Amino acid sequence: MPQKPKLGQNFLVNPQACHAIVDALGRDLSSATVVEIGPGKGAITELLAQRAARLVVVELDSLLATSLRARFGDSIQVIHQDILTVDLDTLRQSPADRLLIIGNLPYYITSDILLHLFAHHQAIRTAVIMVQREVADRIAAHPGSRDYGMLSVTAQLYAEVEKLMTLPPADFSPPPDVHSTVLRLTIAPRFQALGVSPAEFLAFVRQCFAQKRKTLRNNLRAAGYQPAAIENACQEAGLQLDARAEGIDMEGLASLHRSLIKPL
Ligand SMILES: C[S@@+](CC[C@H](N)C(=O)[O-])C[C@H]1O[C@@H](n2cnc3c(N)ncnc32)[C@H](O)[C@@H]1O
Numbered sequence: 001m002p003q004k005p006k007l008g009q010n011f012l013v014n015p016q017a018c019h020a021i022v023d024a025l026g027r028d029l030s031s032a033t034v035v036e037i038g039p040g041k042g043a044i045t046e047l048l049a050q051r052a053a054r055l056v057v058v059e060l061d062s063l064l065a066t067s068l069r070a071r072f073g074d075s076i077q078v079i080h081q082d083i084l085t086v087d088l089d090t091l092r093q094s095p096a097d098r099l100l101i102i103g104n105l106p107y108y109i110t111s112d113i114l115l116h117l118f119a120h121h122q123a124i125r126t127a128v129i130m131v132q133r134e135v136a137d138r139i140a141a142h143p144g145s146r147d148y149g150m151l152s153v154t155a156q157l158y159a160e161v162e163k164l165m166t167l168p169p170a171d172f173s174p175p176p177d178v179h180s181t182v183l184r185l186t187i188a189p190r191f192q193a194l195g196v197s198p199a200e201f202l203a204f205v206r207q208c209f210a211q212k213r214k215t216l217r218n219n220l221r222a223a224g225y226q227p228a229a230i231e232n233a234c235q236e237a238g239l240q241l242d243a244r245a246e247g248i249d250m251e252g253l254a255s256l257h258r259s260l261i262k263p264l
Pocket of ligand 1: 008009011039059060082083103104109
């Protein structure tokens with residue numbers, strides 16, 4: 001049985017894909033601060049170093065971080081640290097500097113990295129990230145699809161999501177067990193337009209999706225809402241009582257939430 005690479009280390013070995021991923025950040029990076037998550041052996045880093053005004057890379061593996069420092073010298077900043085502990089705000093040069101994030105992510109912490117990016121969304125303009133295909137499908141899913149759930153709603157509350165390309169295992173060394181998809185997330189939070197506050201609304205969405213097979217009514221009852229309040233909120237949102245959360249768009253979920261927290 002082949003050993004799983006440590007720290008999700010599947011290195012990209014398709015040069016066209018490397019170019020396409022960097023291009024997806026935007027052609028002109030001459031005034032941008034770019035942050036690469038998990039540069040590894042530098043396949044993407046090499047292209048970025050030629051184009052970005054400023055490049056900061058965050059690599060957890062000490063041997064890789066050392067060899068990146070030796071290879072790129074002072075032309076880039078190498079941070080040897082777990083990305084989940086890096087305060088992205090501190091990488092900006094000014095409050096107006098909004099970071100461009102890029103990375104062929106270590107798949108074992110994809111969701112944690114996404115949440116970390118969203119927690120710092122004010123510091124970010126765009127993120128181009130490669131994730132496992134099935135996870136990309138969930139992030140980009142629309143209401144009514146099997147893949148639509150908490151991850152889709154969370155991502156789409158913070159960003160416009162585009163699927164750019166899917167790569168086969170053979171484009172990596174060693175090849176992973178899965179296909180990989182590149183996503184572009186353009187940060188555009190929707191909380192204000194929906195009239196909801198982020199922490200409260202995300203907690204509510206979690207309750208709606210608590211058990212995907214249950215109806216919304218049952219999930220909300222289990223979360224402690226009164227049957228009459230649920231009925232009223234569904235009516236206000238124009239939703240059937242036996243609807244399931246996976247069929248409800250963001251506006252519908254927000255309308256339900258606003259009704260349910262309204263003082264009686
Ligand atoms: C899928 S590889 C991508 C490497 C390179 N960017 C490429 O495309 O060939 C993921 C990289 O993330 C690094 N990594 C894993 N966990 C990390 C973490 N928590 N913080 C920062 N880097 C991490 C790994 O060491 C590895 O270099």
